[in-house]
Amino acid sequence: MAGRGRLSSLDLLPDEARDDLLWALAELNRRERTQADILFELNDRLEAKGLETISRSAFNRKSMRLAKRTMQLEERRHIYAGIAERLTPEEVGNADLVLGEFLKTLLDELLDE
Structure with a gap:
């Protein structure tokens, strides 16, 4: 049986970023904005909290799985x-x-x- 695999940068976000990540995933599900636009705003939110930003490739992988x-x-x-x-x-x-x-x-x- 395969394991869960390597954790992504999204999986490694601290608890204080959870609301921001959930917001971004909800925005992706709504399908009203581009993925790039959502990522840009997510990274703005993370930077405002002093957290590492998410790469475009990591966000795209998450978006594709979603x-x-x-x-x-x-x-x-x-x-x-x-x-x-x-x-x-x-x-x-x-x-x-x-x-x-x-x-x-x-x-x-x-x-x-």
Whole structure:
């Protein structure tokens, strides 16, 4: 089993930068501003706190992982919606609930690969 890999500069940011990083990730998810613009503002925020800035390549890697994960979550939402339509209150029993949770887990694992 592979480990988590080397920690990026974003992973190594101190706790005082957590709000700034979360802000930047939320901005990336909104998809209303360019990645370069968000990085510029993030680095301004970090510099104001006397912290190391983030390189463009490190931020791009994080952005790419975030975009991939967002797409996977969107795919899962559509898959789950298709399954949920078939699970009416009349048809759902305890065994069906267990099976539904198992299917969710299985789909998550398959999509993660």
